[in-house]
Amino acid sequence: MLVLAVRSLPVRRLPFHREVSAMLIAQVIVNWLLLGSLYAAVALGFSLVWGIMNIVNLAHGAFILVGAYTAYWAFTQLHIDPFLGLPLTMLLLFCLGWVVQYVAINRVIRAPFLVTFLLTFGLDLLIADVVQLLFTSDRRSINTAYSGFGLTLGTLHIPFDRLLAALIAVLLTAALSLFLQRTRTGNAILATGMDRDAARLMGIRIDRIYALTFGLGAALAGAAGAMLVELYPFDPSQGGVFTLRAFVIVVLGGLGTPWGALAGGLVFGLAETVVPLLPGIGPGYDDAIAFALMVLVLIFRPRGILGKAFYA
Amino acid sequence: MSDVLSPPTASEPAEAGSQQGPQPLLELRGVSKFFDGLPAVKQLDFAVQRGEIVGIIGPNGAGKTTMIGLISGSLPLSSGQIRYRGLDISRLPPHRRAYLGIARTFQVTQPFKGLSVRENVMIGALFGRRGLTQAAAREAAEAVLERVGLAAKAHFRADQLTVADRKRLELARALALEPELLLLDEVMAGLTPTEVEQAIALMRAIHASGVTVLVIEHVMQAIMGLSQRIMVLHQGNKIAEGPPEQVLADQRVIEAYLGERYAREQQSRLGTVRPVSQKEGKEEQG
Amino acid sequence: MFGSWHKPSTSSTATAEPGAEQRPAQPKPGTRWPWSLLTGLIILALAALIPLSGDAATLHTWTLILMFAALAQSWNFLGGFTGYASFGNVFFFGVGAYSTGLLILAGRPFWLGVLTGAVVAGLLAFLLGLPVLRLRGHYFAIATLGIAEATRELVAIRNLGGSGGEVELPLPALSDTAFYFLFWLLALACFLLTAYLARSKPGYALIAIRESEETAEAMGIPTYWYKIGAFVLSAVPTALAGGLYAYWSTGFDPPTVFDVGISVEMVLLTVLGGAGTLLGPLISAVLFELLSFQFQISGSTFHNSLLGLTIAIVTIFIPQGLVGLVQEFFRPLAPGMSRRQLLVEGVRRVRRAIAANGV
Structure with missing residues (x-):
């Protein structure tokens, strides 16, 4: 039988007391913003690839995995801090994404959705298996010198690493948005997303744009992975859960813009922060929450919160 | 010709505002459709009598195809009511409407x-x-x-x-x-002149067999020759309705749809085209 | 009616239209129906001889082959015929397994558990289908995936049947051969049902929905209810297989019977054989699972890599499936060609079909 256990991400929740106080609410809000921004990073590349290429990249989770293990490897072997090594991880993942797109996905880009869907799932299985071969299925974590330190205001606690990750996530969102809006290449990507054939007629090399887009998506996934491994223990079976969450986040936020990923990430983070606090519900229902949210949004607000028809 | 072919109920084609006539086969009452808040069809009142053949014209984006979608049920109404044989069909899914005898074609052909x-x-x-x-x-x-x-x-x-x-x-x-009611959405677009003539003949034959027909067409020759009555849509509004000659003479139609320059040409050409296509129709039926 | 969230996708499918014409289309069921039926029945008849070998390992392998044949064929009802690709059909497998497991633990006979599982799965397919079958394409696929994943999580958290959802069953009263023939019957039933669909009026409705849902609806087909019917049809045999598997394996846990990999294997087998075809899922279940077990016997645990690699090869090179390729090869040609010309033309077509989906 297949064993492809997709365990849910252990969200490290801060100590929590039942007495509702202003400090407590502030802490919940801080937790929510930190988690939500991180989720934006998880979904950003997924949103880009889906919006521009109309491909739901089920290998997204595998790219996150590769990013996480690259950062882990660089930290343990080369003693590179995961945050400082972020550009390196992203570059490596960009190359991986570029190759995957050029070798595999460009060949089926016009096929019905089931084909691309299935293909990316196959790639996910393959990549996750290779990662498991290289790193075994043990749980890994990174402990930097500053792990556990943070800003403390009264009882309010903001860990440095999570704050840094959240800031980088917002920065990446802004950078992607600027890149798409302000640069020639970015505009070419947008144009291709809106109308492939028209873009081709304007002299844009579609296959290169697609490879670039997919590479960018993989690089962003890699960044998310590198930050995740810094914050949570990680093992090779976790790729799938991030793909599913990226999907939910993109559906929540809408496919329109990079900011949709941020909006979706914040909504998703809110649900995951608040729902377990509700009376009668404990922790551990992450997938159920994700799924219920997604179905609600699909039925009531099919274009998501910031919904726009095209990626822009 | 149409008088001979049409069932008795429609022997006197209803003028615009046909409420006082016999019960129409199809009736749109105050029908509106919005896409993301943008109106595609606004407060449309329109009726088709059994046995009629009615043309719908209008510039691109006037709401013609939307109207077909609303009647056939593939698009939900934003407001208003659609009645068919006196029944309110506004909420019926497309397959129920097909069951009641409403058939449509798709402008962008969608075969299996x-x-x-x-x-x-x-x-x-x-x-x-x-x-x-x-x-x-x-x-x-x-x-x-x-x-x-x-x-x-x-x-x-x-x-x-x-x-x-x-x-x-x-x-x-x-x-x-x-079908009892056939909704034709630009079935002649992209055809050669010969094929258009064949198509016109075919539609006449279909109409002659007792089917009520609603035609959307950009080929003016066809729509003028075929229709007993024409309705003009412009930006989702009905701006004119009546016999072809009358509609074509309407100043608002000329401005909105044809443009002043083409209006004169079109009218002069119409005088020659119309009899020809009628003759074709007779041959086909004989 | 629900088109609004397909805006991004409609734009790109519309632009893909000209290219789509050259693509070898979905293989049409019924073209060589009698031959396909005969071939399938022969394969199943041969499979019925396996227990004669007396080898326990072979019997074990073929039991799973037949199980996957049944699973893939039931996926085909919705995914192949109707064009709604569920990536969470393992949900029904798990429902069948847990219904059976829990009823056995409660001291009921196993057949009651299996049947209950089938009924429950059918009901759940109906109830879940009501909202979920309003979604299309990616959204439907992910929604079904989400159902399966969320259920796996819930079963584990609620400690259904045991701590963490682990169920331990007593040793079955049935022999391995008896289990084999139960799975065989299930595979046969699915095959006959597919054969019926390929020729019947309901089958035409499902195919019409796959080819163009809007047109199907305009032609008087109540598409929504047919889709729900197909979902139920696809759920019931899956749950039966899950129930049989539960009793046969004597123990299972949520990660095993709600494994997303099983869902994907159903999809892969159907696509590899030819989605919407009569023979496809059956043939590919036999071929792929034999290959897969070959790998396992040689001592490695590369099942996921093998699955992933096969998926990549199949989707890139033969997205229309094996049956589609064979049909493309044998498609009626102009009369008067020599055998050599026929062969050359056939190979040319197959190569064109393989290279048809690029940028």
Whole structure:
């Protein structure tokens, strides 16, 4: 039988007391913003690839995995801090994404959705298996010198690493948005997303744009992975859960813009922060929450919160 | 000619505002449709009598195809009511409307690509109100294909057809439902002049067999020759309704739809085209 | 009606239209129906001889082959015929397994558990289908995936049947051969049902929905209810297989019977054989699972890599499936060609079909 256990991400929740106080609410809000921004990073590349290429990249989770293990490897072997090594991880993942797109996905880009869907799932299985071969299925974590330190205001606690990750996530969102809006290449990507054939007629090399887009998506996934491994223990079976969450986040936020990923990430983070606090519900229902949210949004607000028809 | 062919109920084609006439086959009351808050059809009142053949014209984006979608049920109404044979069908799904005898074609042809032409048409006879057995549906499909001139290509796969044949297939699929009300959405676009003449003849024959027809068409020659009555849509509003000559003379129509420059040409050409196409129709029926 | 969230996708499918014409279309069921039926029945008849070998390992392998044949064929009802690709059909497998497991633990006979599982799965398919079958394409696929994943999580958290959802069953009263023939019957039933669909009026409705849902609806087909019917049809045999598997394996846990990999294997087998075809899922279940077990016997645990690699190869090179390729090869040609010309033409077509989906 297949064993492809997709365990849910252990969200490290801060100590929590039942007495509702202003400090407590502030802490919940801080937790929510930190988690939500991180989720934006998880979904950003997924949103880009889906919006521009109309491909739901089920290998997204595998790219996150590769990013996480690259950062882990660089930290343990080369003693590179995961945050400082972020550009390196992203570059490596960009190359991986570029190759995957050029070798595999460009060949089926016009096929019905089931084909691309299935293909990316196959790639996910393959990549996750290779990662498991290289790193075994043990749980890994990174402990930097500053792990556990943070800003403390009264009882309010903001860990440095999570704050840094959240800031980088917002920065990446802004950078992607600027890149798409302000640069020639970015505009070419947008144009291709809106109308492939028209873009081709304007002299844009579609296959290169697609490879670039997919590479960018993989690089962003890699960044998310590198930050995740810094914050949570990680093992090779976790790729799938991030793909599913990226999907939910993109559906929540809408496919329109990079900011949709941020909006979706914040909504998703809110649900995951608040729902377990509700009376009668404990922790551990992450997938159920994700799924219920997604179905609600699909039925009531099919274009998501910031919904726009095209990626822009 | 139309007076002879039309069933008695429609012997006196209703003027604009047909409420006082006999019960219309199809009636739109204050129908509106918004896409993301943008109106595509606004407060439309419109009625079609049994046995009529009515043309709908208007510039691109006027809301014509939206209107077909609303009548056939593939688009939900934003507000208003659609009545068919006196029944409120506003909330019925498309297949129930097909069952009641409303058939449509699609402007962008959407055949069942992987199936043969024959199977495409068969499905219309298998389901809906005819509900034939497979053998009977196959025969019915052959008959319809013969009628639209696709019999020789019955075994082709639908996606191997030319544009003209795809249009024929759209028509054949709709006819296989044995409709009472046929909604034709630009079935002549992209056809050669000869093919247009054939199509006009075919539509006359369909109308002659007792089917009420609503035609959207950009080919003016066709719509002027075919229609007993014309309704003009512009930006989702009905700006004119009446006999073809009257509508064409309407100043608002000329401005909105044809533009001043083409209006004169169009009117002078109309005088010659119309009798020709009528003659064609007679030959076809004889 | 629900088109609004397909805006991004409609734009790109519309632009893909010209290219789509050259693509070899979905294989059409019924073209060589009698031959396909005969071939399938022969394969199943041969499979019925396996227990004669007396080898326990072979019997074990073929039991799973037949199980996957049944699973893939039931996926085909919705995914192949109707064109709604569920990536969470393992949900029904798990429902069947847990219904059976829990009823056995409660001291009921196993057949009651299996039947209950089938009924429950059918009901759940109906109820879940009501909202979920309003979604299309990616959204439907992910929604079904989400159902399966969320259920796996819930079963584990609620400690259904045991701590963490682990169920331990007593040793079955049935022999391995008896189990084999139960799975065989299930595979046969699915095959006959597929054969019926390929020729019947309901089958035409499902195919019409796959080819163009809007047109199907305009032709008087109540598409929504047919889709729900197909979902139920696809759920019931899956749950039966899950129930049989539960009793046969004598123990299972949520990660095993709600494994997304099983869902994907159903999809892969159907696509590899030819989605919407009569023979495809059956043939590919036999071929792929034999290959897969070959790998396992040789001592490695590369099942996921093998699955992933096969998926990549199949989707890139033969997205229309094995049956589609064979049909493309044998498609009626102009009369008067020599055998050599026929062969050359056939090979040319197959190569064109393989290279048809690029940028």
